Amino acid sequence: MTQQASKLVIVTEKLLLKKIAKIIDEAGATGYTVVDAGGKGSRNVRSSGQPTISDTYSNIKIEVLTPNRDMAVKISDEVAAQFFDDYSGIAYLCSVMEVLHAHKF
Amino acid sequence: MDFLSDFFTLFLGKLQSPTLGFLIGGVVVAAVNSRLAIPDPIYKFIVFMLLIKVGLSGGIAIRNANLLEMLLPAVFAMIVGILIVFIGRYTLAKLPKVKVVDAIATAGLFGAVSGSTLAAGLTILESESITYEPWAAALYPFMDIPALVTAIVLASIYISKQRDTADEALSKQEYLSKQPVTAGGYPSEQGITASGYPRKQPERVKIWPIVKESLQGSALSALLLGLALGILTRPESVYESFFDPLFRGLLSILMLVMGMEAAARIGELRKAGQWYALYAFFAPLLHGFIAFGFGMIAHYTTEFSLGGVVILAVIAASSSDISGPPTLRAGIPSANPSAYIGSSTAVGTPVALALGIPLFISLAQALG
Numbered sequence: 406m407t408q409q410a411s412k413l414v415i416v417t418e419k420l421l422l423k424k425i426a427k428i429i430d431e432a433g434a435t436g437y438t439v440v441d442a443g444g445k446g447s448r449n450v451r452s453s454g455q456p457t458i459s460d461t462y463s464n465i466k467i468e469v470l471t472p473n474r475d476m477a478v479k480i481s482d483e484v485a486a487q488f489f490d491d492y493s494g495i496a497y498l499c500s501v502m503e504v505l506h507a508h509k510f
Numbered sequence: 511m512d513f514l515s516d517f518f519t520l521f522l523g524k525l526q527s528p529t530l531g532f533l534i535g536g537v538v539v540a541a542v543n544s545r546l547a548i549p550d551p552i553y554k555f556i557v558f559m560l561l562i563k564v565g566l567s568g569g570i571a572i573r574n575a576n577l578l579e580m581l582l583p584a585v586f587a588m589i590v591g592i593l594i595v596f597i598g599r600y601t602l603a604k605l606p607k608v609k610v611v612d613a614i615a616t617a618g619l620f621g622a623v624s625g626s627t628l629a630a631g632l633t634i635l636e637s638e639s640i641t642y643e644p645w646a647a648a649l650y651p652f653m654d655i656p657a658l659v660t661a662i663v664l665a666s667i668y669i670s671k672q673r674d675t676a677d678e679a680l681s682k683q684e685y686l687s688k689q690p691v692t693a694g695g696y697p698s699e700q701g702i703t704a705s706g707y708p709r710k711q712p713e714r715v716k717i718w719p720i721v722k723e724s725l726q727g728s729a730l731s732a733l734l735l736g737l738a739l740g741i742l743t744r745p746e747s748v749y750e751s752f753f754d755p756l757f758r759g760l761l762s763i764l765m766l767v768m769g770m771e772a773a774a775r776i777g778e779l780r781k782a783g784q785w786y787a788l789y790a791f792f793a794p795l796l797h798g799f800i801a802f803g804f805g806m807i808a809h810y811t812t813e814f815s816l817g818g819v820v821i822l823a824v825i826a827a828s829s830s831d832i833s834g835p836p837t838l839r840a841g842i843p844s845a846n847p848s849a850y851i852g853s854s855t856a857v858g859t860p861v862a863l864a865l866g867i868p869l870f871i872s873l874a875q876a877l878g
Contacts, residue, residue, distance in 0.1 A: 418839075420836060420839055420840060488843075490843075490844070491843035491844050492843060
């Protein structure tokens with residue numbers, strides 16, 4: 406029994422995690438996954454390792470599975486409008502995923 | 511002339527202390543691209559250990575101290591913290607090619623206090639056997655918090671003025687329909703949309719969240735916890751057998767990390783521009799001397815010890831490296847973190863440690 410879903414991926418600064426988590430919850434998504442991230446973006450190169458001095462510099466990748474595309478776009482728009490002027494970040498959508506083995510998402 | 515020659519002899523002697531030796535060693539190691547690295551959790555743990563030790567020793571000693579004496583130095587610490595931000599606002603921010611918000615954030619970070627620089631200052635004071643008030647370390651928050659609050663308030667005022675004068679800021683809906691949202695380049699062309707504290711009314715800054723966030727920062731929490739434990743409990747046994755003996759060794763490792771970090775951040779500073787480098791070099795010494803002057807006023811009026819004056823100067827010269835940056839990043843989102851973190855870590859902190867501390871101690875010894 407597979408379920409259709411959209412996956413929204415947001416890569417941004419760790420500092421914003423709490424605020425973004427709130428937006429995700431308010432949009433009605435049932436959960437999300439967060440991992441440490443590194444790589445190269447339009448602003449600069451970030452290592453995936455924790456920077457020495459402060460967490461200000463580390464990045465995270467947040468993945469949200471939503472039952473439809475609209476919810477994912479709503480989350481993404483809200484996050485972009487609030488933060489992406491001032492913080493580094495990117496959001497992209499992977500449509501039509503199949504979710505296996507989830508009681509509910 | 512005698513005064514000057516004495517002063518320089520003292521000053522040269524200070525440069526050979528282990529604290530500064532390890533700092534310079536760290537810079538050299540990083541500069542030759544060595545793969546030597548101190549793991550990050552260890553760094554965080556060392557910072558915790560140092561500040562809890564400083565807090566404990568302060569707390570233990572405060573029990574039988576007269577806290578009324580602390581009033582004047584605490585007020586001076588606040589004044590200096592606020593003054594530093596204004597100095598930055600009217601010097602650095604006026605220079606060509608320097609963005610005002612970046613300059614305010616940098617000044618805020620230089621006004622904030624570095625726990626590690628404070629710990630280094632205390633260690634060198636002890637090794638010189640200069641006495642200082644037990645509560646002097648508790649001046650930290652009195653300078654740190656006002657500086658960060660002032661910087662964030664100043665930046666918010668500036669940004670909302672800019673927004674009012676901007677021809678037409680794009681509304682959120684227009685913004686979303688006009689262009690695909692990408693990770694925006696810095697800065698946005700159409701006036702900055704401040705989404706700092708609080709989100710709904712960017713023109714009104716709430717002070718309490720900034721204060722709360724500063725107090726919740728790892729460095730300040732450890733210091734305050736140590737103070738509370740020192741005052742309310744009897745931690746002498748564990749202090750004498752564990753925290754105190756480890757202190758100097760841990761501090762030297764921390765200095766090595768700071769040196770390595772400074773060398774690693776130099777590149778970022780290069781991107782930020784030469785004015786930042788200039789400011790970061792002179793600001794710690796200027797701020798330290800201003801605080802030293804205030805401290806001397808307290809010295810002559812309320813018997814504030816010369817050691818205490820040095821501590822006040824050291825916390826003024828220091829620029830925050832752990833708890834300040836995240837607070838500023840959240841409070842002034844439109845400021846470029848490379849500018850302020852680069853200035854502070856690459857130049858400000860090494861200058862405060864390597865030149866500031868020996869200068870102020872030599873000055874105090876020459877005056878004493």
